[in-house]
Amino acid sequence: MTLMLEAPRIVETRPLLDVKGVSKSYGHVQAVRNVSAHAHPGEVIGIVGESGSGKSTLLRMMNLEEIPDEGSYTLDLPDVSGNLFKLDRFARRMLCATKIGIVYQNPHLGLLMKHSSSGNVAERLLVAGERSFATLRQAATDALNASEFPLDRLDAPPIELSGGMQQRVQLAKAIALEPALLLLDEPTTGLDVSVQALVLDTLKRLQQDRQITMVIVSHDLGVIRTLADRVMVMRRGEVVETGLADQIFQDPQHPYTQQLVHAKL
Amino acid sequence: MSLSTLTKPWEAMSYGFLDGSAKRELRRKILKSVAVPGCQMPYASREVPMARGWGTGGLQVSLTLVNPQTRVKVIDQGADDSVNAASIRRFIARVAGTPTTMDTLEADLIQSRHRIPEEILREDQVLVLQVPNPEPLRSVQPNMSIARQMHADADYGRMWLQLYEQIVRSGRVMQGASYPSLVHGRHVMTPSPIPRWDVPKLHMAKHLTILSAGREKRIFAVPPYTRVEPLVFSDVPYKIEEHGALTCTRSGTKGFFMNEIPQDDGSSAFEVSDSEWGVKTIRANDREAETRGETWYKDGEMPQ
Ligand SMILES: Nc1ncnc2c1ncn2[C@@H]1O[C@H](COP(=O)(O)OP(=O)(O)OP(=O)(O)O)[C@@H](O)[C@H]1O
Numbered sequence A: 001m002t003l004m005l006e007a008p009r010i011v012e013t014r015p016l017l018d019v020k021g022v023s024k025s026y027g028h029v030q031a032v033r034n035v036s037a038h039a040h041p042g043e044v045i046g047i048v049g050e051s052g053s054g055k056s057t058l059l060r061m062m063n064l065e066e067i068p069d070e071g072s073y074t075l076d077l078p079d080v081s082g083n084l085f086k087l088d089r090f091a092r093r094m095l096c097a098t099k100i101g102i103v104y105q106n107p108h109l110g111l112l113m114k115h116s117s118s119g120n121v122a123e124r125l126l127v128a129g130e131r132s133f134a135t136l137r138q139a140a141t142d143a144l145n146a147s148e149f150p151l152d153r154l155d156a157p158p159i160e161l162s163g164g165m166q167q168r169v170q171l172a173k174a175i176a177l178e179p180a181l182l183l184l185d186e187p188t189t190g191l192d193v194s195v196q197a198l199v200l201d202t203l204k205r206l207q208q209d210r211q212i213t214m215v216i217v218s219h220d221l222g223v224i225r226t227l228a229d230r231v232m233v234m235r236r237g238e239v240v241e242t243g244l245a246d247q248i249f250q251d252p253q254h255p256y257t258q259q260l261v262h263a264k265l
Numbered sequence B: 001m002s003l004s005t006l007t008k009p010w011e012a013m014s015y016g017f018l019d020g021s022a023k024r025e026l027r028r029k030i031l032k033s034v035a036v037p038g039c040q041m042p043y044a045s046r047e048v049p050m051a052r053g054w055g056t057g058g059l060q061v062s063l064t065l066v067n068p069q070t071r072v073k074v075i076d077q078g079a080d081d082s083v084n085a086a087s088i089r090r091f092i093a094r095v096a097g098t099p100t101t102m103d104t105l106e107a108d109l110i111q112s113r114h115r116i117p118e119e120i121l122r123e124d125q126v127l128v129l130q131v132p133n134p135e136p137l138r139s140v141q142p143n144m145s146i147a148r149q150m151h152a153d154a155d156y157g158r159m160w161l162q163l164y165e166q167i168v169r170s171g172r173v174m175q176g177a178s179y180p181s182l183v184h185g186r187h188v189m190t191p192s193p194i195p196r197w198d199v200p201k202l203h204m205a206k207h208l209t210i211l212s213a214g215r216e217k218r219i220f221a222v223p224p225y226t227r228v229e230p231l232v233f234s235d236v237p238y239k240i241e242e243h244g245a246l247t248c249t250r251s252g253t254k255g256f257f258m259n260e261i262p263q264d265d266g267s268s269a270f271e272v273s274d275s276e277w278g279v280k281t282i283r284a285n286d287r288e289a290e291t292r293g294e295t296w297y298k299d300g301e302m303p304q
C-alpha cells in the first residue's frame, strides 16, 4: 500500500468537459485507447503527440462527429445532460451547432470553399434558426472581425483566400454562436511562422476576452506552450502523461515526453 | 358453370391504360403523400407511351385517378392547345373514356406543367403537377441519401444559406421557378417549376395538389388547406414576377401572369399565359355570356 497525499483543493468548479475511458478502433487500428480528459470552465487543454497518436480522433469524438466504441462524455451546461455519445443524430447536431465550435487542420473539412466567407459563418446561425438577413450579416461580420479577418474580403469565397485567412474564417464560424467549448485541431500548422504568430495572438486574445474553454491539438510544442494551461501527452492512442503546462515543459516525467521536450529545445 | 363466366371478356388493355397493381401502388403512395404533406414518397413509376421527362409522372397520377365521369383539363405552360397538352389530353380520353374540357371551372382533374390556372380551384378539384426535379436539396446536397436524412431532421440550413449567398452576390434572391417552400411547417418541397407568381396560390388552397416525378419516381402532395410558405428571410420579402401591371395584347386582360413575346423592333408584347383565361376574356369582351370565375389575383395582387 502506498500512501497517497491528497492535493490541496483549489478548483471548486465541476469540469465543463468530462471524457471518461474512450476507446476507438478502425478495423485493426486502435486509434484511441481508454483516454480520459477533463477541462474546467475557461481552461485551455493542450494535446501533443506524434503523428497517428489519435489526437484528431479524440477531438472528433469531442465534436460528436465520431462515436467511440466505449466511454462516456458529458458537458456541464444548462439543458445538456447524460452521456452525449448516446444522443441521437438530431440532438447531436443541435448540440454541436450551438455549444461546440471546431477549427480543423484542413480548412476544406470545415468550410464551404465556394460560398462567401460571411456565408460560411452565417450558416452556423441559420442552423440555429436565425431568419433575419440583417442579423445574419451583422453577426457574421462581428465574428469575422473578432477573429481579425480583413472585412473588405467579407464575401470572398475561402478558395480565393490565403491559408491564414481561411483559418480565421473557420475560427469566426466556430465562435459565431459563442460556444462553451472550442476545439482546435492544429490551427496553425501549415502557416508560415509570422502568420502562425498572428493566429496565436488572436486565439490568446479570444481566450482572455471570452473565457472560452478550449482544447487545442498540435504537435508544435511552442503553440501549446503559448496557449495551454494543462497538457496531455498522447502516444499510440494512449495518454502517457498529463500535467500543468509549466510542469510538463520543465520537468517531464515520461521518457517520451522528455524526448519531445528536449527535441524541441 | 364455365370458366368464361368467371373471367372478364378479353380487352386490348386495362381501363385507363395502367394495370390494377400499378394503380394500387400509385393510390397507396398518393395516400401516403397526402398523410405527410410535402414529403417525397418513392413509388414504382411505370412505363407509359411517352418519354420520361414529358410528364409521365403526372400522367400516371391522372390515369390512376380518373373514372369515365372525370372531366379532364391538361395544360402546358398555361396553354391547353400546346402539342404536349393536347396529346396527353387525347391519350387520357382515349384510354379512360373521360370527357375533356379547357374550362378550369368545369374540370374535375387538371394536369399541368409549369403553371397553376388563374381561376381559384375548389374543394372538389384535383391539380396534378408534373415535376422534373423533385429534390429541393439537390443543389446544396448532391448525395441523395444525405439529403433524405436532412429532410428527416428538418435540416434546411443549407437552403437558407443558398438564399443568403444569392442576396450577397446579386442583391436579391435569384431563384425564379421551383421556389423552395415549406409545407405544413415541416417539409421543404419544390413546387415544380411554376413561377413565383403561382406559389402563393398553393397556400391554404381549397383543392388537393399532387406532384409527381416519373423519371425520379417521387410523389408528394399539398392537401387542401395546408400552409405552403416560400423560404424567405424575415426582413427580405417574397417577390412575385412584376406582371401585375402588364396587359395582354390579344385579350386586353390585365394583372395576370404573362408570356413575353419579342417583337421585330426589339420591344416586347405580352400575352396572358393562362390561355383559357384569355379566351374567356375575349368572349366576355364580345358580350358573349360571362364565364369567368373568381381569380386568385385581383388587380395584379394576391389578397392576403
Ligand atoms: N476514419 C478513419 N479510418 C481508418 N483509420 C483511421 C481513421 N481516422 C483515424 N484513423 C487511424 O487512427 C490513428 C490515429 O489517427 P489520428 O488522425 O487521430 O492521429 P493524429 O494524432 O491526429 O495524427 P496527426 O498528428 O498526423 O494529425 C491513425 O493510425 C489513423 O490511421
Ligand SMILES: [Mg+2]
Binding pocket: A055, A056, A057, A105, A185
Ligand atoms: Mg491530426
